[in-house]
Amino acid sequence: MKPVIGLAVGRGTGAELADIFEQVLNRIVSLYGTGVEVVRSPRTYHSYVSLKAEEGDVDKIARLTDEDVVHYERFCREQARLGTAAVFRTAINAQSLYLVRQRLQSVKVERITAGDASVLLVRDQAQGFYTGENQHSSGLVTRTMEFSREVTEKILRFAVDRAREEWPGEGPDQVVMAYKFHLLDGALDDWVAAFRDRHGVHARLFQPDTVNRNMITHGLADRTVIVAGNEWADIMHVVLLDRFGAERQENRCTENVYLHPELNGLVEYQTVHGSADDLEGTGTVNPTATVRAAAQIAERHGGCRGAAAAVESALAAVLDRGIRTPDLGGRHSTGDTVTALLDSLESQLRP
Numbered sequence: 001m002k003p004v005i006g007l008a009v010g011r012g013t014g015a016e017l018a019d020i021f022e023q024v025l026n027r028i029v030s031l032y033g034t035g036v037e038v039v040r041s042p043r044t045y046h047s048y049v050s051l052k053a054e055e056g057d058v059d060k061i062a063r064l065t066d067e068d069v070v071h072y073e074r075f076c077r078e079q080a081r082l083g084t085a086a087v088f089r090t091a092i093n094a095q096s097l098y099l100v101r102q103r104l105q106s107v108k109v110e111r112i113t114a115g116d117a118s119v120l121l122v123r124d125q126a127q128g129f130y131t132g133e134n135q136h137s138s139g140l141v142t143r144t145m146e147f148s149r150e151v152t153e154k155i156l157r158f159a160v161d162r163a164r165e166e167w168p169g170e171g172p173d174q175v176v177m178a179y180k181f182h183l184l185d186g187a188l189d190d191w192v193a194a195f196r197d198r199h200g201v202h203a204r205l206f207q208p209d210t211v212n213r214n215m216i217t218h219g220l221a222d223r224t225v226i227v228a229g230n231e232w233a234d235i236m237h238v239v240l241l242d243r244f245g246a247e248r249q250e251n252r253c254t255e256n257v258y259l260h261p262e263l264n265g266l267v268e269y270q271t272v273h274g275s276a277d278d279l280e281g282t283g284t285v286n287p288t289a290t291v292r293a294a295a296q297i298a299e300r301h302g303g304c305r306g307a308a309a310a311v312e313s314a315l316a317a318v319l320d321r322g323i324r325t326p327d328l329g330g331r332h333s334t335g336d337t338v339t340a341l342l343d344s345l346e347s348q349l350r351p
Helices: 016-032 048-053 056-084 096-102 149-166 187-199 208-218 230-245 288-301 308-318 336-350
Strands: 005-012 037-044 086-089 106-114 117-124 133-137 140-144 174-178 203-206 226-230 253-258 269-273
Touching: 016 037, 016 203, 016 336, 037 056, 048 056, 048 208, 056 096, 056 133, 086 187, 086 288, 096 106, 096 174, 106 149, 117 149, 117 230, 140 230, 149 174, 149 187, 149 226, 174 208, 174 230, 187 203, 203 208, 208 226, 208 230, 226 230, 269 288, 288 308, 308 336
Parallel strands: 005 037, 005 086, 086 269, 117 226, 174 203, 174 226
Antiparallel strands: 106 117, 106 253, 133 140, 253 269
């Protein structure tokens, strides 16, 4: 029986990237002699730009946002119920996305290599100032959000368990938590202290600016897990990639895990870059992150061992030939780049 992969598509360049994802995924599994079934969500979800283009008032935008939230949450729940291996999603409007992440208790996971140090970034997407509901009155937006002990402990348990998978036999050396905890009347301090005492994990809370100062001064220590609220991690993700991972966000894909018990740990992959509405229809969007997502899904969920490394080699070969999209200083179209990549990949993997 073929593994099933979910596919959710947003506006902007989402349709183009979704087609590339399917093309690359199908080529990889074909070269490995395996197969997957891709199940696409029937709804195309809004980006922020497409919502604004509707020329509606605040109430209309809120209604369309809610429709996207209800539909995408239902899609994820249904895929989890059916045992879908993973979901690939292109970028959608942030308010819709974070409401789903809140309800399904999502974390984003990113492993970053900094010299000899390996660091795990676990981004808390399930609570905090990015999540919550909006209420509108004349000239005023009131946003209500929450933190909870249950979700905080669930995220910490996930972070520690994932670190033990990443570093077998060793686990995390330390867990650094970057939160604006001074705004929470000591509640977050108490929850973390109780978790630390109960599980014997070296977890400490820091203000985000303190984490930044320590990284600038001392770098990143090996086997550090950074558990961070969105307020810090959203901004610092691209900085960490640039400073320590030698990467650009346009080239990067990442992994989200849903911790709600009804989702059974459903994994969702996405590009780190946004919907790039300004590039829609130009054929110039950078496909690298989407290609990498297809390779990771093929390897982790499609039985294609070594696919991610093979794709990295193919990407390097294409760059060595000077084939790249305009954002990387090249003159090639998205289609030309993908064609060259698949040719390179096929020469590596076909006997």
